[in-house]
Each structure stands twice: as C-alpha cells, then as structure tokens.
Amino acid sequence: MLDRVAAFFTLLIERPISLYAAAVLRIGYGLLYLVFLLREFPHRDEIWGPGSPWTPALARQLFDQTGWASILTLSDSRAYFELCYAVAVVTSALFLLGWRTRAVSVLFAVVVASFHARSIFMTDGGDNLILLMAVYLVFTACGRRWSLDARRARLRSAAGGETRPPLTVGGRLRRHLRDARLTVVTVLHNCGMFVIAAEVCFLYGSAGLYKVQGGTWGNGTALHYALNLHLFQPWPALSQMVDDHQAVIAAACYLTVLLQVAFPFVLFGRLKYPVLGMLLTMHVGIAVLMGLPLFSAAMIVADAVFLPDRFYHSLGLLCRRPFHRTGAGERPASPGPEKGLVPVQPGPVG
Template sequence: MGSEQIPQPPSTAAAPHPPVAQETSVTGTAHRWLLDRIGALWALLTDRPVSLYAASVLRIGYGLLYLVFLLREFPHRDEIWGPGSPWTPALAQQLFDQTGWNSILILSDSRAYFELCYVMAVVTSALFMLGWRTRAVSLLFAVVVASFHARSIFMTDGGDNLILLMALYLVLTACGRRWSLDARRNRLKAARAGAAPEPARSLFARQLRYARTTLTTVVHNCGMLVIAAQVCFLYGSAGLYKIQGPTWGGGTALHYALNLELFQPWPALSHLVDQYPMVIAIAGYVTAPVLTVLLGMHFGIAVLLGLPLFSGAMIVADAVFLPDRFYAFLPRLWRRAARRAGVRQPAPGRAAGSASVPPQGRPDEAGSKRRATPAGQRDTSLATGRASDPAAP
C-alpha cells in the first residue's frame, strides 16, 4: 500500500503550444514590407516627374525627324497626301468608315486648304521640337502625325507607326520642362521674380495647385512607362519573330534582306556588303542589348535597307532608357571640350547649376526658401530632391 503511487492528473504546462506569436510576428513583418513597397511605388509615381531630360530628347528627336520628313517630301506632297494623290480623298473616306480613322486633310478637296495644312504641319513640328507652349503644341503635333499617317496609310512603314504612337504618348508627358523655350521662359520668369515673397494663397488654392501638380506628375510618369514598355515590346516581338525561322539561326537572314529589290536604295552597296558572308553571319548572331550595337544596327538599316524614318524613330526611342544624370552630364562635357578649344564660356553663375539635374519636385515644398536662393545656387539643390519645378511644361 505504501509503495503504491497515486495517479496524478496530466500536467497541461508541458503541452506544446502552437507558435501563434511567432506566426503573428512573421505576418506583421510581411504586411509591413508589403505596405512599404506599395508606399515606395506610390511615391515613385506621385512624388516627382521622372526622366524629364529623356522626355525632352524624345520631343526634340521626333519633332526634328518629322520636320525633316515633311521638308524632304515637299516636292511630292501632292502625290502622297494632296488632292492629286492616286489614293483620293473619297477612297480615304471609304476606308475611314471601315477602320474608324480620320484626317484633317480630307475635310476639303481644295488645294489651298491642303497647302495650308502642310504649312501648319511644318510649323507645328518645328514648334514642338523647340518646345514652345509644349502642352498645347504636343496635342497639335499628335493630330498632324495622325492625319498625315491616316491620309496615305498604305505608303507607311514601321517608322511611321512608331512615330504615331510616340506622338500620342508624348501628349501625356511633361516633355517641355527641359531644353525648351518653355524652360527658358520659366527661368527668366523666376529670375525676374528674384527674392520677392510668394503671394499668400487660400487653402483651397493651395490644395488645387497640389492636386494639379500631382495629376501632372502621375500622368507624365505613366506616359514614360508606356513609352518604355512600347520599346521593349517592339524589340521583344522582333526577337521572337527572328527565332521562329531558320534563317536567323543559320546566319543567312541578312543575305536575303540585302537582296530584296524593295529595300535596296543603293544596290551596289548592298551587293558589296553581301560579299562578306562571315560579317553577315556575325551580325545576324549578335543580339546583345547594348546601346552601341542597337545604334549600329539601326544605322545599317537606314543606309542599306533605305528605311531612315524607321531607324531614326528607333534611335530616338532608345533614349528613354538613359538616365537624367547622363543628359545632365552632357553640358559639363561640352564646356570641358569648349574650354580646351578656347571657346568663350558662359557666366559662372549659370554654369554652376547646369551640370546637375535641375529640381523636379512639387512647387509648394520649397516655397519661399527657393525664392530667396540665388539663381546660380538654385539648381544645385538636387541633393535634397525636393525643390520645385514650375507646374507648367
């Protein structure tokens, strides 16, 4: 009896508990990480406009390219787009009824009206390239490109299609804030204002200005994203088409392309290049995404296949992937080269800030501090990343 042990109830303290606290901690960490990533993406989208220099390069490039295109085709304008074209306005209207396209060139059969439209297209392209009242002129440029493209759509190629898409996308961007007449006008306006205090605004006016700035920034950033995605899709689809056939894999695709009569602006040059099969094979195999290779490829397409508009459009489109610090470095590189050549340099105050990326933030965040900063030091405030750029393009 004494040795008998009284059975004890099972102890609950030794029973293992599920790691609820640990799981809650991991879930909370993942939740915070997700919120941080969403906040970072939202800040990237709304904080400041990105790639303003790249947008300006696109504006200058496509404006200049289309201006040269219109001037080059000036002697043939009537046969391509005018009332004397074999593709008459009546035929074009029938096609528009089926496709939904439209063109300002078919609103009248008058030759005087067509000549007026052509002059307007040349002037619009020049103003768009120079960046004069860019917000409104970019819309006119898109209308001009779409109208001329639709009027003679069967004579277009890939270059015309790309310029049309880019003209539509650039309407969304603030492509006039750098290297433009608008930017120069804003600088002169800021210099005249000097250290004058910013006028007091009501709460509603400040909120309205903030909303306008945010909307402009979001639309600009989305437009630049669409432009970059368009270029990626173009290169990706071209690469997928190439790997589907045996000619690119066998290194003979360029041989057949050089012997197409439709793409032989200089037959003797095409035949000369075709005499070096090893070079053609290497060129067919090289697909590395290097900028110099892409530029060389497009230059070869322009010269050998007679597609300068397409090549120019692609070269300009590649500029969207270069960062703003690259474009901001170009003036400093130019001044350095000019200094070595003994060319007269600009005033020191102007040169001090032109080597860095100008501020791109919201107008209200710098406020009166930026007003009180000398013009030569204002552009060097990129380190804070919060200085202002005028809301107007």
C-alpha cells in the same frame, strides 16, 4: 514586398522622372517629322494631297471601315491641303523648340495621326512608331527641359520668383488646387514615360521572338535575302560587298536576334549601355544598307528613353563648357560655374 510597392507609388506621385529623356524624345521626333515633311515637300500632293492616287474619297471609304480620321480629308480643296501642310510644318518646328508644349504636343499628335491615316499604304514603318510616341508624349512634361518653355519659366523665376498665395481661405484653396495639378501632371508624366519604355521593350522583344520562329534567322541567311531585295538597295554595290562576307552576315543574324530578345532583360544592369550601343549600330546599318532612315531614326530616338537624366545632364555640361571657355577672357568666371550650366527648371510648364 510592400515596401517596394510603397516606394514605387511614392516615386510615381512625388517627382517626375526622366525629364531630360522626355525632352530628347520631343526634340528627336519633332526634328524627325519636320525633316520628313520638308523632304517630301516636292511630292506632297502625290502622297497626301488631292492629286494622290489614293484619293481623299478612297481614304474616307477606308476610314469608314477602320475608324481612323484625318483633317486632310475634310476638304478636297488644294488651298486647304496647302494650309494643312504649312500648319504641320510649323507645328513640328514649335514642338521641336518646346513652345507652349502642353498645347502644341496635342496639335503635333493630331498632325502626325492625320498624315499617317491619309496615306497609310505609303509608309516604311517608322511613322507608325512616331505616331505612337506623339500620342504618348501628350501626357508627359516633355517641355520642362531644353525648351523655350523652360527658358521662359527660368527667366520668370529669376525675375520675381514664385509668389505664394496669402493664407486666406481663397489662398489655401488655390494652393491646394495647384498642388493637385502638380500631382496629376507628375503622375501622367511618369505613366507616360513608363508606357514609352514598355512600348520599346515590346517592340524589341516581339521582333526577336518572331525572328526565332523563322528558319532563315536560325540558319543565318535572313540578312542575305534582305540585302538582295531590289526595293531595299539604295546602293547595290555596297549591299553586294557586305553580302560577300557570309560569316559576317550569319554572325549579324544571330547577334540581332540575341540583342532583341535579351533587350527587355538587361535594362536594370550595366549591360544596358553596350546593348544600346550595338542597337544604335544596327539601326545605322539598316538606314544605310536598306534605305530606311525614317524607321532607323525613330528607333534610335526611342532608345533614348533608357538613358538616365545624369547622362543628359553631363552631356549638357560637356556641350556648354566650350562656350564658357570662349567667354572666359571677356568676363571673370563666377565661382562654381558648372552648377549653373544646366539649372534645375522650376515647376511644370504649360
């Protein structure tokens, strides 16, 4: 038991875990929020602006009760709102690309929290999860892989390498400070990834347990009622066609509850992969049949935290292989080409 605890603490402080998964979360939520803001651009004033039915004055009254805050309510000026919206779009794009990720991640969390709080009654649940993940990602080293920061660090290392401080008193002090900073960054990153994984487990587990308590999920009719809600019928004909298959509806109800309740208990075995695949199918079905793409996409991105780095490393090799084949006729292939396709990134960035 003590050996396992020691091994856990060694893992916690010595090396950052799931760097590729953190990068996927950064890219996924940055892209998702960027698309969300661009999609709602024509309706931005009605949702978040001074012309919204939920006025800035009403929002400030709610903030006095809830303790929330938003940069959008600092001024009722339309020019100020347009500036904030432009900053939000640019921030989402920079977060997606991984430019100065350490600082931009903080700004992205502020943007998501501000837009979420400004119009809290006009959401579908997806932005709640995005807000949580945006806050958690602030503490992670999500810019170490697949980012502009990683590319800049790789080019800097290839150009001059790391310069070790001289073994003087000042040099040793700088080296100790650098090592301490690396340890703090590693611990924060690992704790952030553990919290993200625990949050997703809690979401699935609590959702499944709440469903078990409901009679409609127990008798297999819950999805029938969901498919007949006019508010969640983007394609009524498709919903009706699915609803006609009662046996499929009942099986989907039972399978949904089983997957959600069992999810936290299958993460440490090979059953994790088929369960993640079935959850992906479930979220795609929710997006298509119920018209909740933001919620489904946010959950799909969150599930990516449970895939190991070797999966993303292999995926990177697979994606880059066609480009190397295309350039094979232009220059001779270097020995061992696969080793340099997804190089190990040096040191923390930001």
